Amino acid sequence: MLRPVHIALFEVRRYIVDRGDLAFSLALPMALFALMYGVFGGDETFNGTANVVDLDGGPAAQEFVSRLESVDGLQVRLRSLDEADRALARTSILTAIVIPPGFSDALAAGEPVKLTVKQRGTGGDEGQIVSSIALSVAQRIAAEVQARRWARTTMEGSAIPQPEIDQAAQAAVTQADADPAVDVAVVVEGESGRADGGQFVDRLLPGILVMFLMFAVTLSSQVIVDERRLGTLERLLTTRLTLNQLFAGKFLAGVARAMLQAVVLLALAYAVLRVGGPSSFFQALAFALLVAAAVGAIGLVIGAAARTREQATWAAVFFTMFMTIFGGTFFDPSETKALDVLSHVTLNRYAIDALEGITSGGKSFADYGVQAGIMAGVAVAALTVARWAFRRTVK
Amino acid sequence: MNEEFLAAKELRKAFNGNVAVDVVSFSIMRKEIFGLLGPNGAGKTTTIRMMATVLPPDGGDVMVDGHSVLRHAGEVRKLIGVCPQELALYPELTALENLVFFGQMAGLGGKQAKEAAGENLLLVGLQDRAKDAVAKFSGGMKRRVNLAISLMSRPALLFLDEPTVGIDPQSRNHIFETVQRLRGEGMTVLYTTHYMEEADRLCDRLAIMDHGQLIAVGTPRELKAQIGQPEKVTLEEVFLSLTGRRLRD
Ligand SMILES: Nc1ncnc2c1ncn2[C@@H]1O[C@H](COP(=O)(O)OP(=O)(O)OP(=O)(O)O)[C@@H](O)[C@H]1O
Ligand SMILES: [Mg+2]
Numbered sequence: 001m002l003r004p005v006h007i008a009l010f011e012v013r014r015y016i017v018d019r020g021d022l023a024f025s026l027a028l029p030m031a032l033f034a035l036m037y038g039v040f041g042g043d044e045t046f047n048g049t050a051n052v053v054d055l056d057g058g059p060a061a062q063e064f065v066s067r068l069e070s071v072d073g074l075q076v077r078l079r080s081l082d083e084a085d086r087a088l089a090r091t092s093i094l095t096a097i098v099i100p101p102g103f104s105d106a107l108a109a110g111e112p113v114k115l116t117v118k119q120r121g122t123g124g125d126e127g128q129i130v131s132s133i134a135l136s137v138a139q140r141i142a143a144e145v146q147a148r149r150w151a152r153t154t155m156e157g158s159a160i161p162q163p164e165i166d167q168a169a170q171a172a173v174t175q176a177d178a179d180p181a182v183d184v185a186v187v188v189e190g191e192s193g194r195a196d197g198g199q200f201v202d203r204l205l206p207g208i209l210v211m212f213l214m215f216a217v218t219l220s221s222q223v224i225v226d227e228r229r230l231g232t233l234e235r236l237l238t239t240r241l242t243l244n245q246l247f248a249g250k251f252l253a254g255v256a257r258a259m260l261q262a263v264v265l266l267a268l269a270y271a272v273l274r275v276g277g278p279s280s281f282f283q284a285l286a287f288a289l290l291v292a293a294a295v296g297a298i299g300l301v302i303g304a305a306a307r308t309r310e311q312a313t314w315a316a317v318f319f320t321m322f323m324t325i326f327g328g329t330f331f332d333p334s335e336t337k338a339l340d341v342l343s344h345v346t347l348n349r350y351a352i353d354a355l356e357g358i359t360s361g362g363k364s365f366a367d368y369g370v371q372a373g374i375m376a377g378v379a380v381a382a383l384t385v386a387r388w389a390f391r392r393t394v395k
Numbered sequence: 396m397n398e399e400f401l402a403a404k405e406l407r408k409a410f411n412g413n414v415a416v417d418v419v420s421f422s423i424m425r426k427e428i429f430g431l432l433g434p435n436g437a438g439k440t441t442t443i444r445m446m447a448t449v450l451p452p453d454g455g456d457v458m459v460d461g462h463s464v465l466r467h468a469g470e471v472r473k474l475i476g477v478c479p480q481e482l483a484l485y486p487e488l489t490a491l492e493n494l495v496f497f498g499q500m501a502g503l504g505g506k507q508a509k510e511a512a513g514e515n516l517l518l519v520g521l522q523d524r525a526k527d528a529v530a531k532f533s534g535g536m537k538r539r540v541n542l543a544i545s546l547m548s549r550p551a552l553l554f555l556d557e558p559t560v561g562i563d564p565q566s567r568n569h570i571f572e573t574v575q576r577l578r579g580e581g582m583t584v585l586y587t588t589h590y591m592e593e594a595d596r597l598c599d600r601l602a603i604m605d606h607g608q609l610i611a612v613g614t615p616r617e618l619k620a621q622i623g624q625p626e627k628v629t630l631e632e633v634f635l636s637l638t639g640r641r642l643r644d
Contacts, residue, residue: 003499010496017528230483230486231483231484232485235479235483236500237448237449238448238475239501240469240472240473240500
């Protein structure tokens with residue numbers, strides 16, 4: 001039977017014909033995304049903070065800190081080990097560079113030294129940049145200490161004048177820079193867990209995408225009250241259309257409308273931000289379709305339960321806000337245990353996790369079977385409830 | 396003309412204890428134009444909604460060509476077309492889009508629906524405005540679109556609930572002629588109106604309702620004969636003498 005498809009197409013047509021609505025619904029996600037990208041992700045120059053724990057306190061450690069401070073765009077924040085650990089646990093920082101005790105002595109003795117980078121997950125973009133800066137600064141210091149030691153031991157006591165010693169030492173530094181005799185190893189001590197604070201944009205795109213898919217709840221929740229108001233609902237019921245067909249048509253219409261936004265937003269993100277390739281794009285779209293199905297079905301539940309447009313709107317808006325806020329659209333819900341637990345009762349958490357992995361985590365749809373199953377399960381359950389309540393509302 | 400096409404049997408409906416339709420029975424013959432008259436709130440629209448399968452009666456049943464609205468609503472829906480008292484249109488879409496959509500819902504294929512839409516727009520004189528959004532139409536034009544939609548399936552039985560309210564004499568006359576032409580094609584029509592001379596001119600038989608009850612049924616001439624010489628009294632006089640002069644609702 002083609003009638004549900006006709007209803008869906010007709011509804012999409014009604015949606016599109018209202019150019020204001022359409023422009024609004026498509027321009028809004030783009031504008032919001034552009035704004036947030038500009039605020040959080042658009043920096044061309046690097047700006048970051050190096051959290052340093054100095055357990056050594058020796059001259060080389062101090063030299064290391066002061067050189068880090070002189071790097072453009074890098075602030076250094078000295079913390080105690082305890083303080084750093086707590087901040088890491090809270091994910092208020094994602095990396096901390098620990099200078100181990102004996103660092104200066106080992107360097108002076110020409111022994112290999114280690115810097116420890118403690119981090120959450122991957123440490124985020126910022127953490128990774130800071131770590132690599134720290135590594136090169138430490139290597140340079142090691143090379144210099146090395147070269148000076150060499151110059152001192154080989155030329156001390158000889159008749160060579162000091163400026164020449166200095167010159168040779170400088171040459172040795174350059175040489176050592178290219179081929180360091182002392183290893184500076186970075187040991188990464190990571191905690192497993194979601195590390196997304198630094199990759200705000202990576203998570204922002206799925207977050208906003210899911211948020212806009214969520215808005216379909218409000219639209220779907222109103223289709224029945226809307227048709228009742230127009231008088232067209234009763235008119236439709238005098239035609240050959242069955243309740244099942246009407247229901248299926250309204251569901252398809254909701255999914256189609258939501259996907260309209262999803263396609264635009266994703267296409268934009270893939271084209272402009274080069275998030276990934278075509279395969280990733282279509283997988284993200286496929287997952288978005290599941291989210292749209294779950295969300296559209298929930299909208300129909302609200303629509304079938306609501307007696308007035310206001311009831312439908314408020315119920316849908318409350319639902320959307322709750323899901324969006326606690327699902328982790330704008331902050332990392334794994335920051336505290338309570339939020340983490342709460343976020344798992346939202347659809348958004350699962351949807352964002354999966355879409356983040358598919359769009360920027362190098363993962364595929366197949367890696368998110370659980371999340372996909374949750375979307376499909378919610379869709380089926382909500383459709384069942386909505387269909388049951390539908391008869392009562394429509395009559 | 397004497398074959399019964401619709402039979403309403405002891406229809407009853409109350410809304411929150413207020414009786415809207417109070418044990419109403421009548422028949423409509425095939426190819427008849429049957430008028431349902433009555434003051435505001437008499438129960439005409441409620442009766443039509445029950446006959447049109449959208450409002451379940453509290454008691455009684457309606458048979459349309461032998462099919463019960465209670466048990467075979469699906470069969471009944473294949474036979475009927477409804478032009479509701481309140482406009483039931485999608486204002487943001489064009490007249491053509493409205494017609495095609497309802498045509499598809501009535502079971503027409505895409506091509507058939509387009510053809511039927513063209514014919515019906517011609518029938519109601521809106522062929523030149525087919526591609527304009529209904530929202531931009533005048534009240535009378537919207538009424539005509541409302542009527543055209545109910546004709547999309549070329550129903551065997553057409554319910555017209557005050558199709559001529561709020562429109563000018565030209566449009567009203569146009570609707571008149573349309574209804575007569577459709578009857579000529581074999582359609583059976585139930586027609587409600589508050590214009591007595593309209594009912595007198597158009598209807599083969601009339602029923603007058605008041606307070607949810609049917610108080611008179613017959614040809615216009617038979618009804619007039621109840622209060623005097625049929626040639627000398629108007630239907631309006633019959634109506635007022637039967638229903639009284641007190642204001643309703
Ligand atoms: N959905 C409803 N809920 C509650 N009461 C209703 C409802 N529909 C109709 N009524 C009541 O039933 C009675 C009959 O209304 P109905 O609309 O059938 O009258 P009508 O004869 O069509 O009047 P009009 O000529 O004004 O259209 C009225 O008292 C009305 O208030
Ligand atoms: Mg009425």
